[in-house]
Amino acid sequence: MDTAPRPGLRERKKQRTRDALVRSALExxxxxxxxxTTVDEIVEAVDVSQRTFFRYFAGKEEAAFAVQEMTESHFLDAVRQRPPHEAPLDALRRAVMASWDTIGEAIEAVVPIELHMRTYQLIESTPALLATHLRRHEGLEEQLARLIAxxxxxxxxxxxxxxxxxxLFGGVMRLAARRWGAGEDFSVAAMRELTASYLDGMGPALTEDWHTRNKRDREDTRDTR
Amino acid sequence: MDTAPRPGLRERKKQRTRDALVRSALExxxxxxxxxTTVDEIVEAVDVSQRTFFRYFAGKEEAAFAVQEMTESHFLDAVRQRPPHEAPLDALRRAVMASWDTIGEAIEAVVPIELHMRTYQLIESTPALLATHLRRHEGLEEQLARLIAxxxxxxxxxxxxxxxxxxLFGGVMRLAARRWGAGEDFSVAAMRELTASYLDGMGPALTEDWHTRNKRDREDTRDTR
DNA sequence: AGATTAGTGACAGCCGCTGACAATTGACAA
DNA sequence: TTGTCAATTGTCAGCGGCTGTCACTAATCT
Known part of the structure; x- marks a missing residue:
């Protein structure tokens, strides 16, 4: 299972340069x-040319999402490892919880976890990054759908x-993530609690009456003209 | 309720310039x-300076979403007009259906509807535009949540x-929109059918067993460590 | 009509990003 | 070791999106 015997000097150097660029960028x-933050500032801190930066990343954005990328593929792996007898939404839920317990080390190999947290906040609060984040999120959902199918x-x-x-699952997950980013407690435990509570709210939200209202017969809503 | 007596020459001229820019851009x-497509091409077709374009739109993207903006606020109005006795998801569903019956004229005042449809396809198939679209979509969801609350x-x-x-509603709506854009029939009727069918699928997707599997007891999934 | 104000055009410049070509450096064999 | 090949990088030039500035024109106000 270990398909990385000796990366070779060249490969190691490339990895170091890339990691340095990511770290410098996120900082x-x-x-x-x-x-x-300009690309020139980033490359100056690592002492490479601007052209090199764009050989490692398609754009300034891609550097901002480098760590996210890791966590996403980690989560996908966790989903693949769920036993097939679990129901879909159950498997997704357990995969999220499981992947959070093991992603830490991989992140720390590139940047301090605290920096990763701050980066997530930054993504949520920067319109251009948020837009890209949502598109990536949708791409992840597409892959998830294929796995589930x-x-x-x-x-x-x-x-x-x-x-x-x-x-449904993805929408609720984003909701939890957004609220986590807006709150005070940035620990993994807090995220876990929030996620569980929002996932539990899925069912109730679909039952139509929220307070004292009686269940009403759903007439056909296909055509209102 | 009609707060627009005489727009004044200056205002009318501005409106015409703006509409011309939108039309030129979308075409x-x-x-x-x-x-x-460069901004220079757009402004050349309308014969204004590039600087003027950026006085009307914060960026090239904003011109691409000018018509979407109209349809979104139209939909929000439709939601506001649903009688308060309707359950949340029911009101949203009826508002979507209702707004599609009346948005046509407002669009046609700026661009041909067919061009609006093609623009939507373009947004779905252009990564940068899709990203922005999703962010706008999330903004709309936030407003919807406040209305429902x-x-x-x-x-x-x-x-x-x-x-x-x-x-949940927004996620399903996007799914329907995506599939509509990927299909062949770009009529409003087709969109209506698709939306209804996807909304009907929300309930079944939450019941955990899809084929012959028996309902299983949901153990606690809060902690898997 | 004259004063005021809003809208515009022209110009300069920053930043993200790309193509092309030359220079450097690691990989591998002779 | 040394020479060759290929991968990686730096330099330079340039495009397109976007912004600040300032003078100029045209609509609105008195």
Whole structure:
């Protein structure tokens, strides 16, 4: 399973340069904001040319999402490792919880976890980064839908249920993440609590009556003209 | 309620310039793609300076979303007009259906509807535009959540149910929109059908067993360590 | 009509990003 | 070791999005 015997000097050097660029970028972003940080500042701190930066990253944004990328593929792996007898939403929920317990070390190899947390806050509060983050999130949902469809043995393009389930799950996850970022407690434990509580709220939100209102017969809503 | 007696020459001129820029932009985007269209091309077709373009729009993107902006506020109005006795998800569903029946004229006043449709396709297929679209979508969800919370008389920050309900609804709506854009039939009727069918799938997706599997007892999933 | 104010055009300049080409450096064999 | 090849990098030039500044024109106000 270990397919990395000796990366070779060249490869190691590349990895070091890349990590240094990510670290330098995230530090500068956290210190002075994303927009106010120029690529020239980033490369100057690592002492490489601007052209080199753009050989490692397609754009300034990609550097900001380098660590996110790691956590996402880690989560996907966790989903793949769920036993097939678990129901879809159950497997997703357990995979989230499990991946948070083991992602720490991988992150720390590149940047301090605290910096990663601050980067997440920055993404949520910077419109340009938030937009890209949401697009990436949707890409992740697409991959999740295919995984779920495979688990359940259905055709992801013919059967809407995998995508619907993942959309519900993803929507609630984003809600929890947003609230976590807006709160005070940035610990993993807090995130875990929030996520569990929001996931528990999915069912109740679908039952139509919230306070004292009686259950009413749902007439056909297809056409209101 | 009509607070627009005489716009004045100056105001009318501004409106015409703006509409011309939007039309010119969307036509060029549709013809040659978003990225391959420069702001210089857009302003040349309207015969104004590049500086003027950036006085009307914060960026090239904003011109691409000018019509979307109209449809979104139209939908919000439709939600506000739903009678308060309707359950949240029911009101949202009916508001979508209702707003589609009346948005046509407002769009046509600026650009041909067919161009608006093509623009939507373009947004879905252009990564940079898709990202911004998703961020706008989330902004809309936030406004929806506040509306729903007000209708139901709950505190949007203390009670998670409005946001959860809207997240579920919004996620399913995006799914339908995405599929509509990927399909063949770009009529409003097709969109209506798709939306209804996806909304109907929300309930079934939450019930955990999809094929022959028996309902299993949900153990506690809060902690898997 | 004259004063005021809003909208515009022209110009200069920053920043993200890319193509092209030359220079450097690690990988591998002779 | 040394020479060759290929990968990586630096330098330079340039485009497109976007902004600040300032003078100029045209609509509005008195």
């Amino acid at each position: 500068l972003f956290a210190a002075q904001g994303y927009e106010r 495979e688990r359940e043995g259905v055709d992801v393009d013919a059967d809407p249920r995998p995508r619907v389930a993942v959309a | 060029l985007f549709a013809a040659q793609g978003y990225e391959r 007000e209708r139901e008389g709950v505190d949007v920050d203390a009670d998670p149910r409005p946001r959860v309900a809207v997240a």
